[in-house]
Amino acid sequence: MHAPNTTEQESPRPRGRPRREAARDEIVEATLALLADRGFQATTMDAIAARASVGKTTIYRRWDSKEELIADALGELRTEPSTSAATDLRAVLLEYLHDQERELADPLVGRLLPAILGELQTNPGFASAWEDRVVRPRRHAIVDVLSEALERGELRDGADPDVIADLLLGAPLLRLLFPVGLPAVPAHYAEQQLEAIWDGIAPVA
Amino acid sequence: MHAPNTTEQESPRPRGRPRREAARDEIVEATLALLADRGFQATTMDAIAARASVGKTTIYRRWDSKEELIADALGELRTEPSTSAATDLRAVLLEYLHDQERELADPLVGRLLPAILGELQTNPGFASAWEDRVVRPRRHAIVDVLSEALERGELRDGADPDVIADLLLGAPLLRLLFPVGLPAVPAHYAEQQLEAIWDGIAPVA
DNA sequence: GTATTACGATACTACACGTTATCGAAAAAA
């Protein structure tokens, strides 16, 4: 929007008091924290400012609207796909499931998700930001693993990587979103998941 | 709240102009329709009244608050568990999956779900209403089938009905909530799901 | 020093929306 140095050019230092750059991250962090443990409604600009110990002026000097702030904040959720060292497909999948469950168990992600799901419906801007930055990377990570395994013959002929990804990712999500008295993610859940699927996707022996 | 006839007693007809009973269903229907295709935020009392061609007075004479109206409306989503005639476990599961997918594909349910997910987080009243009236019946239907099958030896020893239910129900949900360019529910999706699982849960031959 | 910009705090504006109140008309019982 502003930012006079369009490239990496060293801007010669503007005139007045410089912005406190750290404030940006503090505001983003406060936004995510509020979304996670107070929900979407309670995440007001006043609440964000208070939690970040910052004046609203400081927020609006960096973002044009609440919408843009939240979209940016969601972008910070990117996680690196824990490059697994395992070679055995089953071990790789297991490790991946453990990563997913650990991430869902994290209050930040686990509670953020339901909080913004409704917003994704009606807000195309959110939807694409969320999809590009959060959903797609995670899904691609496992779909790629499965696709390569299929080509190497480590999956049953005719198996569909997308469907298998749905099964693996959808199950813990269901538990998270609809806790019907069941433990959120019990011990050895990943193992149980894989156990129930493996013989259906492994090559016929 | 009111309703003078606590039992089925024929009340002798009150004095003034009688209420138009059909209005209740029209209001409920308008509420669900708005939630589904406009989202939670756009579902205001004015919008509901307008869509139902009704005055707000008429709504507030039947419900004490918007919250109670929506809770009641969600209750209308109850579906009878299509009592399957099939006896073969795999056929029963397949039929169940088809039912689920048909329901999720229904714009009303399929779009209602994401619209209220956020609300479930912060609103305990909604959460329990939704859970009791929508989630629990559907989940129990399939968990019961699986549990009985397990007892009859039609499932592999050590299989966990809850985990299998997660896999079967979670996969289409994932597609619905996070459409990453994939078709919502492609043809033969249920068959593919079951194919990927069956050999992992069937008894060892 | 002066000028300029950022800072946090607070007040203010504008609007959306749940809820209540008020209206004249309609539908029933007495």
Next chain:
DNA sequence: TTTTTTCGATAACGTGTAGTATCGTAATAC
């Protein structure tokens, strides 16, 4: 006809909140 209750429409009230304006202060360049 009179009384009672519902009806749809509309206005009004109260609150919450996004966004703006203002103020005194701090940090930097000149």
